[in-house]
Amino acid sequence: MIANGATSYLARQSGLVMAKPHKTLPPMQFSYPLPYGAILREDGVQFVVYSRSATAMRVLLYKEVGDPDPSRLIELNPDTDRWGDLWSVFVPGLKSGQLYHFQADGPFQPERGHRFDPHARLIDPFAKALAGKFLPSHDGIVRPPKCVVIDDHFDWGGDRHLRRPLAESVIYEMHVRGFTQSPTSASDRSGTYLGVIDKIPYLKSLGVTAVELMPVHEYPTEESDGSKGHRKNYWGYDPMAFFAPHRGYQHGSEPGGQVREFKQMVRELHAAGIEVILDVVFNHTSEGNDHGPTFSFKGLENSVYYMLTADGSYKNYSGCGNTVNSNHPIVREMIFNCLRHWVYNYHVDGFRFDLASILSRNRNGDIVPNPPLVEYIAEDPMLSDTKIIAEAWDAAGAYQVGSFASSRWAEWNGAYRDNVRRYWRGDLGMTGPMATRLAGSSDLYQASGRQPYHSINFVTSHDGYTLNDLVSYERKHNLANGEDNRDGDNNNYAANYGVEGPTRRLPIRKLRRRQAKNFIATLMLSQGVPMIVSGDEVLRTQRGNNNAYCQDNAISWFDWRLVDRNADMLRFTQQLIALRLHQPVLRRADFLTGAPHKPGDLPDVAWYGVGGAPIDWHQTFHSLSCVLSPTGLKNEQARHVLVFMHSGGQPQEFRVPKTVLGLNWRLAIDTAAESPNDAFAETVGPQLDTSAPVVLDHHSLKCYIEA
Structure with a gap:
């Protein structure tokens, strides 16, 4: 040697x-x-x-x-x-x-x-x-x-991981390039890591506690032979170098300069109190299948890095042509070293694992209990204060939401997304599922010893409609992707309320905005960890495209003109994030029990029908109300919270439950009201007259906080 x-x-x-x-x-x-x-x-x-x-x-x-x-x-x-x-x-x-x-x-x-x-x-x-x-x-x-060749030295200026508890988090999913690439961003460092720094004041004003960056590992932005294809890789879910930050998001031109710029971005986000979570793709690579190019793993030890069939072709659990052999000891060591590299050399605070069920497959492709890599990540002492989040399914039919690995792992909760969408769309039989999702999805996580914060609650993500499009389109509009509209999910639980796409009809526009507020309000009132997608707070649209993976253009970019145009929606979101972070009763670390923690207290949660009596779960109504109590919480800010929800097409009267008639209630949220009367982060909203019925307009939510 x-x-x-x-x-x-x-x-x-x-x-x-x-x-x-x-x-x-x-x-x-x-x-x-x-x-x-x-x-x-x-x-x-x-x-x-x-x-x-x-x-x-x-x-x-x-x-x-x-x-x-x-x-x-x-x-x-x-x-x-x-x-x-x-x-x-x-x-x-x-x-x-x-x-x-x-x-x-x-x-x-x-x-x-x-x-x-x-x-x-x-x-x-x-x-x-x-x-x-x-x-x-x-x-x-x-x-x-x-x-x-890179020198890892960097002046971190004393920066450390923020270590914010997951239960205290509000996650903002964003694309580094798309966040500032639009000419409307007014950044001279647009589309880059440094461009994100320019927008930190905006993120700070929004109130989010963490950014979840869509893939920043190196990926090809052009065809492997140097030609330009008609579908550009924009999202980045096509990795080719797991240890390297993507060069396409570099502002300068020095080879390797993206390493320093990425570290600058993390350091400045931390200084603003914002954590950095990376969306990582360890399930496939950009070398593709048997017909794909050889430019890395294939040419070094193909049968180790990839899952192969008996005849040497590629198993495809990722839907992208090949599958990384993640539980081979050599590959497991590589992934393990990669995670440590990003945590200690880049100070990132956590990871969201794309198609994480593939990590549960052995070298034959079978789902196994206690898969070595998944367990290794959970138990590694050097990763012990990071957040690890699984997209607990894959493209070959595995679906492990609620059952993925140990208590170290949180999960994207696909059931939350679907149930909340269906409830607000007005589907019958969704009152019970909606209550379960509001309460933290105990049906999925409690039996395995996990807690509400293991549920990452989301209504939209990068993969699918934006919030604006969820309430504006019933059919996907993906022709611009060049695949004859075959790509993208066909089952979106969306509604357009009478017109497909943009409309000048004021009643429809008002209803759409109200529904968008209902979704944001539900996210912020639910036990678990809320995640919103960049631009949803200002009603960004992708024109009905629910799979904009190749749209590196205005379809995908954040249009910063919307910050002013939809300032009322932005204010609403800011107020609700602040309300959530101010009220511990909305983000408990333990599951609700329906019982008081000590004699004389109200139950930590109680569910009611429209008449103020305990709800009959066998009814198929669209209405639901609940009282959340601070019982058992040792926090002086904790207050009782009273929520009314109605997804029906006509107004509905509610009666305040007798158990809380004596409390002084102030309005916190009214999704049917116009700004600024739709949201109050502090207890300064109008006082509730408990002797009169509470009237909710169609498709609306009201929330009151004990003053």
């Missing part, structure tokens, strides 16, 4: 030679050193890559990002530069910013799982940054973006 006269990294790690003592880093300069990839040393770079079946390995070095061919080739000696299945070589004189690829020889036997190509330029699976694009191919060789 001695190459070019230098002590090898692997020898140092194995204790075969005495390593030089590491310099003590200043406070908060700790980084998690990766055991693979391009490891920067004082006098050069150590390259380490895994391949079991390769017969030869090379490092290709480049001078410029646009160079089609390397300026230098380092051939690894299989006798001295290989230990087991690890290839390693130290190259003196190299510095941060060096551009490189790997290249491997080996058998091309697809039927046996091998797809080695001696001409392929391979992205390092542990590359910390990429630079450039796929270059045009005139000789059949795929030339992917170059890997960049």
Whole structure:
């Protein structure tokens, strides 16, 4: 393991030679050193890559990002530069910013799982940054973006993870580029990590506690042969380098500069009290199926990195052509190191795992109990104060909402989305399911020992309609995607209230806005953790497109003119987020019991019908009311909360339950009222006359807080 006269990294790690003592880093300069990839040393770079079946390995070095061919080739000696299945070589004189690829020889036997190509330029699976694009191919060789050697040093200025309890969180799902790319953003750093910094005052004013960033791992923005396809990869759910922040969101032009800019963004968001959660895609890669290109994993150890059938073709539980073999020990180690890398080198606060049920599949593709990777993530001490959230299903039929793994894992609650949509649409038989979702979905989470905050409540997400479109369209309008409207979900539980799409008819427009408020109000009044999608607070539209994965244009971008045009909706959302964060009774850490915590208290929740008597759950009415009590909460801000909900098409009278007639109630929410009389974060709204009936207009919600 001695190459070019230098002590090898692997020898140092194995204790075969005495390593030089590491310099003590200043406070908060700790980084998690990766055991693979391009490891920067004082006098050069150590390259380490895994391949079991390769017969030869090379490092290709480049001078410029646009160079089609390397300026230098380092051939690894299989006798001295290989230990087991690890290839390693130290190259003196190299510095941060060096551009490189790997290249491997080996058998091309697809039927046996091998797809080695001696001409392929391979992205390092542990590359910390990429630079450039796929270059045009005139000789059949795929030339992917170059890997960049990175110095992890960064002045964090004392930044630490915020460690906000999940139960205290309000999550804002957003796309880094789409948030500021529109010319209306008035940012000279639009579409970038630094552009997000420019909008921190807006995020702060909105009141959200965390941003959940759609994928920022490197992904291709063009075809792998350098050509331009008609469908651009906008969302980023097509990874090719898990350790590297996407170069397309960099403001500067220095190769690898996105690493520093991403860290700047995290540091400034933390300074504003906002956590950063990453949407990570460990279920497939952009190399695709049997007909896809080879530019990384396929060319290093295809049968290890991917799930294959007996004839060597790709199993496809992701719906994207291939499936990452996440419970193979080598891949499991890579994912594990990746998570640590983002937590300790980028200070991110948590992860949302796309199609996480794939992580529960063994190497044969079978769903198994206690899958090693899922358990490993939950138990890792270095990840113990991060948030881990599962999208608990996959594209092959697995659906694990309510049953995904251990109590460390929260889940996107698809049942919440569907039940709340159906209730407000006016579907019959949804009063009971609506109450269950408001109360934290105990039917899904309580039996396994989890709590309400394990439910990530959402009505909309990036995948589907925006909030505006949910109340404006009944059919998807995805022709712009170029797939003849076949893509996207057909079952959206949406309603247009008489006209498909935009209309000038004032009654329909008022009803749509009221329904949008009903959805936001329900989210903020529900036990669990609310998540809203960027732009829903100002009624952003995608013109009925419910699968805008390829729309890097005004269809997907945040239109900042809406902040003024729909200022009333923005104010409503701001007030409700503030109300939720101010009222502990709306975000309990434990499930409601329907009983008082001590004699003389009201039950922590009680459900009523329109007459003020306990509700008859066998009725099929559209009306529901409840009283939430602060019993058992040791917080002086905790107050009783009284909620009335009515999804019917005609006005409805409610009677205040006798148990709370003696309390002084102030209006907090009235979704049928005009701004600013529709929301009050503090107890300054109009007082409730408990002797008179409470009248709700059709499709509306009222909430009162004890003064």
